[in-house]
Amino acid sequence: MGTQNSSPVTLRTLADRLGLSVSTVSRVLHAKPDESVRAASGATVERIRKLADELGYRPNPHATSLRTRRSNLVGVLVPRLSDIVLATIYEGIEEAAAENGLSTFVTNTRDVPDVQRARTDMVLGRRVDGLIFGDAYIDAKFLAGIAARGVPFVLVSRRAGEHPSVTCDDYLGGRLAAEHLLSLGHRDVAVIAGEPYASTGIDRTAGFVNTYREAGAEIPATRIVESRFDAAGGRTAAECLLAQGKAPSAIFAVNDFAAIGAIGAARDHGLIVGDDIAIVGFNDTPLAAELPVPLTTIRSPMHEMGYRGLTKLVALMRGEQVESERLPPTLMVRASTTGQA
């Protein structure tokens, strides 16, 4: 209806048909409901709105952007959307973007600095009004350059430097995991710590390690191994831990998928997860509760992180001051630590 293949309907189309000027039509269609009073006479407003509806008028965003120098576009950079954590965060971003009349370009950077740079340039070339980074390196070197260009941005999932961010309180999450294992009597534990450049892994590990230290059970360096954030990475890291003279009685993996890999490795070693060895993950992805041995994990508010991240970016783009946020995690206790009986 109205959206035929023929020549698209523009302000000019409407103006000509109504015998009005483009200015008037623009003013009316552009005005918020309450402002329209000042845009034109009541009758005119009605006529314009009616015809615009009938003809299915849709403003051309390129013309608007060219004129106003605002694109209502936001660039979103993530390590990989095939990581459900980032995909869920993006769902939150998208929801908030839609509510704010913004559209997003999302792109995978695979945590590779050259790709981060190239994709950021690409997105900036598209004249986005702001950026969201889900792939920040803790050293924040790259971000300093972006900040210098004056483009508003916010970080989600991972914090870096003093840049505005919305993250899970990962340190607290690590602490919750430690307190849980401590309460179960585990003194000899290990950590699958994630990538060394991501604040998520760093903070979760720190919260965990410090809590054990406070409990008088220092975790030796050999019990803390870096890993990729996927199942294969978790398996490799767990193999390494289980090959040690005396295996730990519990493992904290800073990511559910790494935890799943660790479960596989434990099983290969003839260990019954939940009985012979306790395993804790992080994020509470939907799979965690459905696993053959349901996974004890720290739930992080992924969707909310994205939603609030975009909301914060909107504030920033309006020139407001913003503060970083750390959203609280929750411990989800399941069979992987309490046993399968």
Added chain:
Amino acid sequence: MGTQNSSPVTLRTLADRLGLSVSTVSRVLHAKPDESVRAASGATVERIRKLADELGYRPNPHATSLRTRRSNLVGVLVPRLSDIVLATIYEGIEEAAAENGLSTFVTNTRDVPDVQRARTDMVLGRRVDGLIFGDAYIDAKFLAGIAARGVPFVLVSRRAGEHPSVTCDDYLGGRLAAEHLLSLGHRDVAVIAGEPYASTGIDRTAGFVNTYREAGAEIPATRIVESRFDAAGGRTAAECLLAQGKAPSAIFAVNDFAAIGAIGAARDHGLIVGDDIAIVGFNDTPLAAELPVPLTTIRSPMHEMGYRGLTKLVALMRGEQVESERLPPTLMVRASTTGQA
């Protein structure tokens, strides 16, 4: 380097500094390497390119789009990016898009028709040059409307009607699963069939069921249950199957995540997966091989589907004729069907 906060550099900036006209600068910068000869004299070309580089000139895409009526933008609609299958397909789309100088808007429709409609309108409002649907309903009603508007589009993952699509040969995939289970001696099997509106589940189920029929082992209707495409859906469906008087000796789930849910349910029933009951998934997502009991599954070329889908869309946008493609799947045999010994 050139990308300061100050006034952006435009063709006008370059033209003024060089004492040339905007036309000439545009012609030179716009020309492909070999065409530049006809755009201006060698010396001029050099001067223009050099200054553009120094000043970091980036054409304003809104101006270009407004003028040329091409946006180099593509809309991508998927049920949910938090489904790794779609996320991986999107990675393929993004890769091909980057190679073709296109940018993408991706959006989640959750398989809800009203959302599909609304998001399609939104993306069309952004003046995309083409669309990719990863959320097609088999009945293709909605798509008929889009086709009538004359916007080029291609389907990925799910086929529908005669619209151009790039899919896995799902029927063949179902057949491979059946032949594998048949070769293992399973005669009494069941199917977790997915959503009834998605060609993926429909075709995989049909290939499986028909192969069993040909082998003289008709699968009764009670052994075929619909399901959501996630772990929780798979678990529910499996519960339903395992509650039947005599449980099947093997289950084919049309999706790895549903298979994982089924494994959990089987385990709850005291069955040892791979020994007491065989389970086959679909897609070979990265997790499949890393599960505690590695999952036998049908690998589908997800990344390639996306890549070829976008490539096909480019052809379509050029006005070329295109044919649908079905990419071949591969059987991956693992412990979930062959036992854990």
Added chain:
DNA sequence: CTGAAAGCGCTTACAG
């Protein structure tokens, strides 16, 4: 209350 005019940054015949 309404309109004429300028201009956002680009491309593309058309002239010379």
Added chain:
DNA sequence: CTGAAAGCGCTTACAG
């Protein structure tokens, strides 16, 4: 080989 001009569709002072 190079430039002047028109125009893509919109917004926004400015006048009246």
